[in-house]
Amino acid sequence: MTGYLLRRLLLGVVQVFLVVVGVFLLTEALPGDAAVTLAGDNPDPAVIASLREQLGLDRPAWQRFGEWLVSAVHGDLGTSLTGPRGVAEIIGSAAGPTLVLALVALALLVPLATGLGMLAAHREGGRLDRLITSTTLGLYAAPEFAMAILLVTVFAVQLGWFPPTAVGTSPLSPGLLVLPVVVLLLRPICSLSRLVRAGMIEAQRSPYVQHARRLGLSPARVRFAHALPNAAAPAVQQLARTADWLIGGVIVVEAIFVVPGLGTALLEAVSARDLPVLQGLALVFATTTVLVNLGADVAARVLSPTAEAHR
Template structure:
């Protein structure tokens, strides 16, 4: 286990190095730069050229990369070309809301998916299984923004129970703000996850070791929780790591609809103004988060069902 974790961590470092190069390359490929973007507004070509050299945008790409990468290694993500503030501050300011939103969604999704998956798995092809399957599949088939619009219309505009936007709201003081965004994010994730838990449960229930445990007199409840669930959870945990990006895509839409000043909003703003350091910083943080999530998922799976061949 320990050597496995070390091995995976070493791999993660290499992945990070490659990622940072990719991030830099891809942002460098964006058409136009920050100076061009401002050109259309107020500045003359002469001023743009001066601005460009002032911002260091006329240096060769390799030089810019080594400069940026060196800074990243020391923890300095650079300064925004637009606001002049530190990128680290921008990341810090935007990450909070997204983190809260994601964690709140997971806190609802994971238990729900496990329970639904177990219920469906133990009643394979029964009526309840089919009903839950239909509902979750239907939910996941409807685009996020449609669900969002319907929910806002119903609960905010018609009934007036919940706030429609996050503007001006302080989260800890007002958890009601979270209800609608989380409800929108829930649909697809719960569907994907509960399907995996269901499949895992069915597999485990038919596995020889569960049949044997039943024959040795392990009562049903104990059988499900101690024998079936750890094995059934494995595909679920791996799926959870994989849906990380799906969730993030959803967060983007949800942040836009509910006017949440989060990560995605900052990223979109950065791209629009070609504020390359901000985009690079945000992307890098995102990539690191994705890596860590996958690493954690693999370690959890290895702990749940410690067969190394499962993960190699």
């Protein structure tokens, strides 16, 4: 296990570096830069040239990237090109709403998806199984933006039960969290519950579960102590992808509900060609992806030692 962890961590460092390089090259390839954005709608070439010099954008790309990389290794992500705020400060302030949404969604996702999957697998092909399967398939096919707009129209605009956006209210208020969390839960619940269902059906047919039944163990103990841990192994890896997706900032959901999270910060940085913020966010997202997936693979090995830890 130690060797496996070291190999994955080294691979993760390479992956994070490649992501940061890719984001830098793609941003450099975009038309315009932060100087053009700051110059406004009627840019004067002299003003743009002066801004480029002030922001350091007139230097070669490799030099700017090298300086940023050295600073990042020492914990300094730089300063935003469009304002006096540091990149770490921008990411830190935006991370709060995103983390709250992600943690609340994950806390509800695990029991709901596991329960639905076990219910569907209890009697394979029965009415409850068909109902849960058809409902989850229908919900999974619905686009997030469509579900978000529908929920806002019905429960925020028409019924007035919840605020439609975070404008004028705290982005962490309980009332505002309800609709975004529901939207974030719909598709992950569908995918995770189907994985748990498939894993439970396979586990219940396995020799070790059949042997546990012959020993006279109670059905509940067989399901929870013997079948569920092995059925949960692939679901744990899917849960890691979901956690990474949530922590990385769900851009569509944050945009619709005007939540000032990491997704919103990413959109603003792209529109402003704010390269230091983009690189800082890429570093955070890539590192989160590597660590979360590594943790999921380790958990999958512990739950089911015979399962492959890699995807």
